[in-house]
Amino acid sequence: MTAEPASRTTPSLKREQQLALYRRALKTLPGGTDSNFRAWGEATIYVDRGKGGHVWDVDGNEYVDLRMGYGPVILGHGDDRVDDYVNERMRRGVSFSLTSEDEVRAMELVKELNPWIGKARMTVSGTEATMHAMRVARAYTGRDKIVKFEGQYHGVHDYALISVAPDNMADLGDEDNPVGLAWGRGIPSEVAKTIVPARYNNIDALRRLFERLGSEIAAIIVEPVLGNAQGIMPKPGFHQAMRALTEEFGILLIFDEVKTGFRFARGGAAEFFGITPDIATYAKAMGNGYPAAAFAGREEVMSVLPDKVSHGGTYAGNRVAAAAAVKTLEILRDTDALETIAATGERVQAGIRGILDAKGLAYHITGHPSMFGVMFTEDVASEYRDWANTDHELYDAIAVGMHARGAMPEPDSREPWFMCEAHAQGDTVDRVLSIFSDSLDAALEARAHGEIGRPAEGAMSSQAAG
Numbered sequence: 001m002t003a004e005p006a007s008r009t010t011p012s013l014k015r016e017q018q019l020a021l022y023r024r025a026l027k028t029l030p031g032g033t034d035s036n037f038r039a040w041g042e043a044t045i046y047v048d049r050g051k052g053g054h055v056w057d058v059d060g061n062e063y064v065d066l067r068m069g070y071g072p073v074i075l076g077h078g079d080d081r082v083d084d085y086v087n088e089r090m091r092r093g094v095s096f097s098l099t100s101e102d103e104v105r106a107m108e109l110v111k112e113l114n115p116w117i118g119k120a121r122m123t124v125s126g127t128e129a130t131m132h133a134m135r136v137a138r139a140y141t142g143r144d145k146i147v148k149f150e151g152q153y154h155g156v157h158d159y160a161l162i163s164v165a166p167d168n169m170a171d172l173g174d175e176d177n178p179v180g181l182a183w184g185r186g187i188p189s190e191v192a193k194t195i196v197p198a199r200y201n202n203i204d205a206l207r208r209l210f211e212r213l214g215s216e217i218a219a220i221i222v223e224p225v226l227g228n229a230q231g232i233m234p235k236p237g238f239h240q241a242m243r244a245l246t247e248e249f250g251i252l253l254i255f256d257e258v259k260t261g262f263r264f265a266r267g268g269a270a271e272f273f274g275i276t277p278d279i280a281t282y283a284k285a286m287g288n289g290y291p292a293a294a295f296a297g298r299e300e301v302m303s304v305l306p307d308k309v310s311h312g313g314t315y316a317g318n319r320v321a322a323a324a325a326v327k328t329l330e331i332l333r334d335t336d337a338l339e340t341i342a343a344t345g346e347r348v349q350a351g352i353r354g355i356l357d358a359k360g361l362a363y364h365i366t367g368h369p370s371m372f373g374v375m376f377t378e379d380v381a382s383e384y385r386d387w388a389n390t391d392h393e394l395y396d397a398i399a400v401g402m403h404a405r406g407a408m409p410e411p412d413s414r415e416p417w418f419m420c421e422a423h424a425q426g427d428t429v430d431r432v433l434s435i436f437s438d439s440l441d442a443a444l445e446a447r448a449h450g451e452i453g454r455p456a457e458g459a460m461s462s463q464a465a466g
């Protein structure tokens with residue numbers, strides 16, 4: 001028997017404790033987890049702890065974390081600056097259903113970093129933020145319909161779960177007449193009908209849609225990049241053209257900055273792309289992993305609150321989230337954390353390019369240096385449907401191989417890699433690159449042995465969202 005080449009000897013992860021926990025959890029939690037997006041069957045990861053850019057599972061396996069909780073952990077896990085501040089503040093009590101100065105300060109910082117904002121309010125999750133943003137838009141315009149782009153994820157409320165992440169692109173309907181596809185059962189068809197799907201980066205189709213339905217459309221909600229398709233970027237001028245079109249038709253523009261806010265720039269994607277939306281939603285990076293979120297808007301639009309629109313929540317503005325937001329936003333404002341993160345992302349991207357170029361593979365790196373994807377494709381992807389034509393089977397094999405070697409990107413090619421400030425420390429970048437290189441070698445060998453197929457269009461198993 002001949003020994004296998006090194007790259008085909010996939011290191012195996014310790015899984016004993018996790019499998020035991022999985023079987024135990026299955027008896028109580030559907031899928032053994034609290035979110036469909038973390039339910040990976042027997043490969044479900046049960047985490048013990050994180051520090052900086054690293055996580056450890058309950059079996060003691062250590063990984064460089066490239067998921068960073070789907071984006072919120074912008075500074076690093078267990079950041080002492082944030083945690084110490086939160087700890088100090090929370091000793092004064094966390095939940096009063098009264099308003100603390102921490103909340104006022106948090107929203108002042110959101111405004112300071114996004115100077116176009118008139119008013120802002122805290123929520124607990126990005127889901128609540130987008131839900132309230134849509135309600136405000138409907139109340140302000142007196143119209144019911146909301147346009148959203150295929151492949152964009154805006155949370156788990158009924159209005160957001162339309163045309164999100166189907167594996168089979170044919171389900172999205174004809175390219176010129178996309179259908180509103182509810183994700184899962186339980187979403188009333190009357191609710192679904194108020195959400196009109198559109199195709200990202202296709203301004204002509206958007207104009208036709210506005211010409212047909214414009215007087216019924218309250219807003220268009222857009223994640224400025226396709227954060228759920230590896231951060232596919234807007235074509236040059238797309239956001240400017242969309243902004244002009246919304247103004248022409250009296251339609252509000254909602255920037256869902258849950259992933260991009262306080263990450264692409266201090267003023268989020270709005271600053272990065274030079275766009276002033278009417279409403280924006282924030283979460284994730286604003287609290288370094290604590291459940292801080294907000295929706296905000298122009299003064300006039302937000303004037304429907306507090307009298308004409310319902311918004312509340314026992315935990316809205318709770319002390320833990322508000323204190324975390326205050327400290328995280330102060331750090332992002334006062335330090336060069338975002339510049340460090342972008343530089344680290346650029347180093348990782350340059351390394352990946354070097355590795356892939358040497359193999360002669362066709363690929364594109366999509367997104368922002370702090371949040372990017374690797375797409376194996378000849379063509380530049382410009383919308384969600386393009387993801388189906390990428391070699392995501394190869395990507396998935398690399399991602400899973402990286403877990404076994406000590407780095408953890410999402411094992412679904414749709415979810416980008418997230419960079420945090422702590423990734424700049426030590427040899428983390430070199431480690432990620434050598435793990436990527438070894439996993440690529442192993443995946444290419446597996447393909448040569450027929451163990452990884454070529455992607456059949458639309459065939460995918462897991463469903464990333466966020």
Ligand SMILES: Cc1ncc(COP(=O)(O)O)c(C=O)c1O
Pocket residue numbers: 070124125126127128130153154155156223227256257258259283284293465466
């Ligand atoms: C763009 C976007 N909007 C909204 C949400 C929902 O946020 P949450 O998971 O905090 O409800 C997410 C979550 O990933 C997101 O990526």
